[in-house]
Amino acid sequence: MIIGAPTEHPDPDATALHVGYRDKVLAVEPGGNEPIPLAARHGRPRGLFWTWTAPNLEFATIFVGIISVLYFGLSFWQAVAAMALGNLLGAIAHFLLSAEGPLHGVPQMVLGRLAFGYRGNILPATFMAVMCGVGWFATNSVSGAFALSTLFGLTPLTALVVIVVLQTAFAFFGHNLVQRFERLAAPVLAIVFVIGAVIIFSKSDVAAPAADGGFSLGGFLLTVGAAFGYTAGWTPYAADYTRYLPPTVSKVQTGLFASAGLFASCTFLMVVGAASVTIGDPVSENPTEAFTANLPSAIADVTLLAIAVGAVAANAINVYSGAMAFVTMGFTLPVGLQRALVTVFFGVVGFAVAWWALADAAASYEAFLLLVAYWIGPWLGVVFADRLLRRDPPPLTLLYDTGYRNRGGVVAFVIALAGSLLLFCNQEKFVGFVVRAVPELGDIGAFVGFVVAFVGYLILARDRVARSQQMYR
Template sequence: MSDTQTSPPLVEKHTIGYIPPEDRHGKVRDLFTLWFGGNIAPLPIVTGALGIQLFHLNLLWGIVAILVGQLIGGVLMALHSAQGPQMGIPQMIQSRAQFGSLGSLLVVVIAGIMYIGFFASNIVLAGQSLHGIADSVPLPVGIVLGAVGSGAIGIIGYRFIHVLNRIGTWVLGIGILVGFGYILTHIHTGDFLTRGSFNLSGWLATVSLAALWQIAFAPYVSDYSRYLPEKVSVSSTFWATWLGSTLGSSLAFIFGAMAVLATPPGLETMEAVKLATGAIGPLMLILFLLSVISHNALNLYGAVLSIITLVQTFVWRWIPGHRSRTWISIIVLLGCCIAAIGASADFISHFVDLVLALLVVLVPWTAINLIDFYAIHKGNYDIQSIFRVDGGIYGRYNPQALLAYAIGILVQIPFMNTPLYVGPISRYINGADLSWLIGLLVTSPLYYWLATRDTAYRRRQSGLQHPIS
């Protein structure tokens, strides 16, 4: 059936179940606008400024580090996205094919915690932005308004999220280009091009920040491509996602770096943005506020799908619809509002610390998932087994995946640099965090070797007939 013949409902009726051909819709270019528009927001702007503020790079080397990290990390993120049309199911539930029905629960729980944390931190950011734009709006009221806006978008679901980001791509794209122009013509400092210098540890750290920004999307990126028609090729899905995500996030990261260089040192990033953009500053802040609310719907949506996946593992005949998704969304939203309003002022920084630690656990999952999909099974999976409580042909646990996963975490420890722990090798290279790279380089070949030696795995592969295109 052609995607032009479908007329999907505005409110999404599916949750974690397989999307049948008659419900597939949309175009590949929707992935570009989703990830471009969604990445032009305050959080990536603040993260991009760290290369200047924390690692003391100059503008040239800061931009080079940002681009290298984004382009590399974006490859992994886009490869996950390309799985969506081929399988028609969310990313986290697909992990059962690699880890088993129970073995996958650890990753599902970690992903769910990340989504909830991202949602809570972003509604704090939305509340602060709204309070900054209009002083008469108290911070708690701003938090609630930001949460309700994101909640409404997330409850309506997949199609509405894509529609908003098609609009956001044009509005935010034009807005950030105008912002770049204003910054370059209203520089408030004399050392815009000379502040900072090249240092290897700072450069590597900035590369890692940019790469990890992309990798953080991996657990839910295919959730937003799974409705595309099955005939959509892996390559077209990959390129649309990769270009949109790397371009949007690179612009946001570089915008943050330029804003802090164009203003006196010592300002917080968003204060620097407001000063650097001068007369158009209030308009930029409004655009960023709308972007936070829109993009944060993805975090709520992902959190809800993770919770449903967790419950469905034990109640395998239950594939809930939109009513269940709505009620779970409301419960998560209320809980996050209470936590965000009662949290300390440095809530966001504490959450970022947690995310950096959790990414150490997610990187080996990324390696295993991609190797299994592209190199071992080549997209051939038994969807019915994935939804069975006993895992069907995939079982409750996959020892090969769990062993590779554990080793993938352990080898990263000496290279880690998080607020919770700094490894000896990271300390030796002045704090650069290369754990994600080591995790990928070790886990990928190890899992491939373990899995291809498993005769039961080979038998499962030979009995499946659903190759990737």
């Protein structure tokens, strides 16, 4: 028995387009969120290490370490522990979601329909498209623009235009070019940042005490939340970059290579950022210039260029997956170009947001990191609870059935999101009621949201999941 009719089920034309795209790099990826046919599957899991290393070798990652010491008041070693914990939690989630991509061959947000229903999934897909496809795009564009501005003496706006055009072009062509670019960029970026790290650590004072001379639980938890928000911010993209792999590849290797690249790159550069703050007070309001001022001029110039390239590497993925989420909402566009056309739209919108954020990049970034974590926590809670309840892999008909409903997922998500924000949010413009009473809690909204959503889904959706498993066998 099948409820409703699948309106996005793969058709012969879409299959032919994907098969023709299989081995091409400089070609526009066809289609949108339809399943990747077996004949078009290619690649090996180990390539995922570079896919998830390159986009984090950029200044936005460094800045997490900077704010942990400069704004949250931790010592270097306290910051290292907090960032490693937040990154580990995000990497574990990324492992689990990446491992599922080859089995189903569909984007991450299509898989989300299991937990939210076909229409209900529009809610988290909107969050991802706006906050990740536009928000992260703007955030990284700003850091790349500052790097180019410092290196070549361009105005920040001119540099921003250059960065946006480059990263939108990569995402426009799609999956194969994005993967190839990340693979080529990662080793080069790694070498540059390792050289910079050696110099930073030679000048740093990692034994310096925290700002107040002791240990701040609130600052520690804020840093855990910020690091988790950064690393887990990639989880809604996870299957987008594993869905082209053959279903016969090892799930463990798929998840391990993806999560290892993510954890290693994030932790490495966050630690470098924290060490840079112990050298002395910032010498410039331009955050990239302040960081590279600690390096010899030649190394500083190369590092600025690497920061700009890293921003492009990150945003090629951000705008690609943001566009994928948008297509998943059910909009009807030309089959061969729907994802590519939406990519251009997100590039334009992301540019506008980045232009606005240029005025106060540091404050905008700190707030944005925690905002991302607020919705990611409940979303992961619902998604993982759904996986726990399902014993058998779902058929494609369920993922593309417009009649499939799962209100329990939507309700659990909304309750967890609203409750965690109202009670545990810790932002400049709003502090949650519990945090007002207990400031030492820092910001644990994402983690509370995860637990509430996970438990709520198990209670609200257990029967619905069981019925859907029976109906689609």
